[in-house]
Amino acid sequence: MPLLHLLLLAAIQGITEFLPISSSGHLILLPGITGMADQGQVLDVAVHVGTLGAVVLYFWTDVREAIQGLPRLCTGKADTPGSRLALLLIIATIPGILFGLFLAMTGLDDRLRSVAVIGWTMLIFGIVLYIADRRGDTGRVPEEWTLREAVIFGIWQAIALIPGTSRSGIVITGALFAGYERKAAAKISMLMSIPMIIASAIYLSGEVIATADVQAARDGAIAAVFAFLSALVALSLMMKLLNSISFTPYVIYRVLLGLALLWYAYVHGATMPPHA
Incomplete structure (x- = not known):
C-alpha cells in the first residue's frame, strides 16, 4: 500500500479515536471521499494497536493500578482502588462485546456502513453531546465512578458501534x-x-494471522507507529484544551459534517461508500 495512504489512514484513526467525532465513521468515509481502496483487516488491527499504545502510555498510572488490582479481583474481592477500577472496566466492556457479536452475527455491521447512517449519528449525537456539556458537570471525579454507572456507560459505549456515533463522544x-x-x-x-480496543483487535485478528504476508506486516507496522504518534498528540491536546474550552468545537464539526453527509446521501442517493 502507498505510504501516503498508510499515513493518512493512521492519522485519521489516531486523531479521531479519542476525539468525540467518530473514528469508524471517518474510516468508512475515507474510501468514498478519496477513491482509495479499503484498508482491510490487517491495517484495521494495526491502527487499533497503535491507538491502544497511546492511551495506555498516557494513562499509565491508572492502567498499572488496574493491572495490579487484577489478582485481587480474581479472588473475588474489589476492595482496593486497582481491583475496583479493573472490575469497573470489565463490566463496562461487556455490553459492547455482546452488541458487537450481535451486529456481526446478523450482518447489521455491514448494513450500517452507509453515508446516511453516519450523517444522522454525527448530527444527533453531536447535539446530545452539546446538551450534556451544557447541563452536566457537577464536579464529580473519576474516583466516584460506580458499578451502576459502569453498566450504563457500557451500554452507551455499545451504541457507539453504530458508525458515526463516536465511542469516546x-x-x-x-x-x-x-x-x-x-x-x-x-x-x-x-x-x-x-x-x-483490545477486544476489537482480538476479534479482527482472526483472519489476519492466517492471511497476512510480509508486505502486509510491514504496512501494518508503519500504520501502527503513526497511529500511535497521532493518537498521543490528539489525546494530549484534547485533555489540555479541556482546561479552558468546552466540547462545543467538536459539536460544531459533527453537526456540519452530519448535515453535509445527509445532503450528499439524499440528494445524490449515495448510501454506501465503496467497501471491500
Whole structure:
C-alpha cells in the first residue's frame, strides 16, 4: 500500500479515536471521499494497536493500578482502588462485546456502513453531546465512578458501534449527564477504550494471522507507529484544551459534517461508500 495512504489512514484513526467525532465513521468515509481502496483487516488491527499504545502510555498510572488490582479481583474481592477500577472496566466492556457479536452475527455491521447512517449519528449525537456539556458537570471525579454507572456507560459505549456515533463522544456524553467534570468524563471514556480496543483487535485478528504476508506486516507496522504518534498528540491536546474550552468545537464539526453527509446521501442517493 502507498505510504501516503498508510499515513493518512493512521492519522485519521489516531486523531479521531479519542476525539468525540467518530473514528469508524471517518474510516468508512475515507474510501468514498478519496477513491482509495479499503484498508482491510490487517491495517484495521494495526491502527487499533497503535491507538491502544497511546492511551495506555498516557494513562499509565491508572492502567498499572488496574493491572495490579487484577489478582485481587480474581479472588473475588474489589476492595482496593486497582481491583475496583479493573472490575469497573470489565463490566463496562461487556455490553459492547455482546452488541458487537450481535451486529456481526446478523450482518447489521455491514448494513450500517452507509453515508446516511453516519450523517444522522454525527448530527444527533453531536447535539446530545452539546446538551450534556451544557447541563452536566457537577464536579464529580473519576474516583466516584460506580458499578451502576459502569453498566450504563457500557451500554452507551455499545451504541457507539453504530458508525458515526463516536465511542469516546457517547461515553463522555453519558458521563457529563451523570455530573462528571469534563476532564473526568474524558478520562473515564479513555480508560474504557482500553479493554474495548483490545477486544476489537482480538476479534479482527482472526483472519489476519492466517492471511497476512510480509508486505502486509510491514504496512501494518508503519500504520501502527503513526497511529500511535497521532493518537498521543490528539489525546494530549484534547485533555489540555479541556482546561479552558468546552466540547462545543467538536459539536460544531459533527453537526456540519452530519448535515453535509445527509445532503450528499439524499440528494445524490449515495448510501454506501465503496467497501471491500
